[in-house]
Amino acid sequence: MARIVKMTADRFEAMDGIDIEAWSDWATKKFGRAMQFPTKKPVYGTYLDGDPDGSFLALDDAGDPVGYIFTRTFGKVGFFGPFGVVPRAQQSHVGKDLVRATVDYMKSRGCTTIGLETMPETAYNLGLYTKLGFQLGTLTLRMHKELGPGGDELPSNVDVAEQPDDALLARVRAISESLEDGLDLSKEVALLRKHPVGACLSYRRGGESVGFALCYAFPETVGLYPPSDPENLRVRLLAMQAGRCEQDDLKAFLAAIESYARSRGRRTLTIPIYAGYDAALHTLYGSGYRVHDGFPSLVKLTLEPYRLPHPDGVLCYEWAG
Numbered sequence: 001m002a003r004i005v006k007m008t009a010d011r012f013e014a015m016d017g018i019d020i021e022a023w024s025d026w027a028t029k030k031f032g033r034a035m036q037f038p039t040k041k042p043v044y045g046t047y048l049d050g051d052p053d054g055s056f057l058a059l060d061d062a063g064d065p066v067g068y069i070f071t072r073t074f075g076k077v078g079f080f081g082p083f084g085v086v087p088r089a090q091q092s093h094v095g096k097d098l099v100r101a102t103v104d105y106m107k108s109r110g111c112t113t114i115g116l117e118t119m120p121e122t123a124y125n126l127g128l129y130t131k132l133g134f135q136l137g138t139l140t141l142r143m144h145k146e147l148g149p150g151g152d153e154l155p156s157n158v159d160v161a162e163q164p165d166d167a168l169l170a171r172v173r174a175i176s177e178s179l180e181d182g183l184d185l186s187k188e189v190a191l192l193r194k195h196p197v198g199a200c201l202s203y204r205r206g207g208e209s210v211g212f213a214l215c216y217a218f219p220e221t222v223g224l225y226p227p228s229d230p231e232n233l234r235v236r237l238l239a240m241q242a243g244r245c246e247q248d249d250l251k252a253f254l255a256a257i258e259s260y261a262r263s264r265g266r267r268t269l270t271i272p273i274y275a276g277y278d279a280a281l282h283t284l285y286g287s288g289y290r291v292h293d294g295f296p297s298l299v300k301l302t303l304e305p306y307r308l309p310h311p312d313g314v315l316c317y318e319w320a321g
């Protein structure tokens with residue numbers, strides 16, 4: 001039986017080995033050819049610092065690390081991932097023990113929405129999570145665009161913050177709470193202060209920020225879903241205040257994010273969106289985005305039925321690493 005211990009930064013190296021082995025094995029089976037999945041090293045620090053008491057490692061009888069899991073709590077919304085177990089230790093309940101540890105943590109933090117996203121084509125994972133009592137929702141699509149030539153200047157109502165201040169974080173909190181019960185995305189944006197992996201763009205109206213987008217731009221390829229390479233700008237979070245923003249605002253904000261991407265020398269943009277946000281999904285299609293070919297979607301699962309208070313709103317994020 002595995003022993004579950006807290007994750008610490010000095011264990012990242014060992015955990016990185018587990019992550020690459022578990023995900024390379026999964027990718028090799030999925031794509032039918034030998035594949036090495038890229039590292040997630042540049043973002044491990046954001047995962048650990050976001051929820052240090054919800055990050056765990058599983059040790060085998062010899063004390064060697066064989067599995068890991070990160071929990072992410074965004075206010076009352078909690079999910080886990082990335083998550084992996086080395087192939088030699090799979091099918092022996094290491095994964096289930098790690099999931100139980102993360103669920104206990106989320107409950108102790110007062111999360112009322114507890115879930116995850118996983119690959120819908122992976123029977124193993126669907127069996128694992130539904131046996132543990134998670135209920136299936138719909139898909140979070142990975143929307144992708146090749147940018148092509150165009151402007152690289154920002155409109156006057158869009159600001160870029162590499163070090164978000166307290167005033168911006170307060171607006172991030174208000175915007176996220178307007179969209180989903182108890183959702184607070186400000187902690188994730190605040191992590192930029194310690195981990196400079198990108199910037200937070202904010203969309204103002206009448207002097208007040210009514211939308212924001214946390215964008216990551218990595219200097220090397222990072223094994224997200226899909227992997228993000230040095231040509232890619234990855235939108236980690238994008239939200240616009242319910243009741244104050246319409247789809248036209250999303251369209252304008254997307255154009256500004258694309259200009260920002262070009263100004264950083266990026267040629268592609270990736271944005272996740274839960275398909276329940278139908279209006280925003282169609283705005284993305286209208287702006288030239290397509291579902292990513294190789295990594296099209298993850299399916300959302302929750303312990304309680306998942307409810308979208310504002311399905312006409314604008315909220316783009318994923319429950320995955």
Ligand SMILES: CC(C)(COP(=O)(O)OP(=O)(O)OC[C@H]1O[C@@H](n2cnc3c(N)ncnc32)[C@H](O)[C@@H]1OP(=O)(O)O)[C@@H](O)C(=O)NCCC(=O)NCCS
Binds near residue numbers: 117
């Ligand atoms: C997903 C992963 C972390 C699970 O870890 P694990 O230690 O192998 O999982 P466990 O042994 O604890 O549990 C597996 C469960 O799935 C069940 N399962 C597997 N295939 C199944 C199927 N086709 N139908 C139904 N149940 C199935 C097993 O029966 C077992 O449940 P049981 O104990 O009740 O029999 C591991 O397989 C992994 O690293 N995969 C690659 C990366 C990945 O997918 N990460 C998670 C992304 S969300």
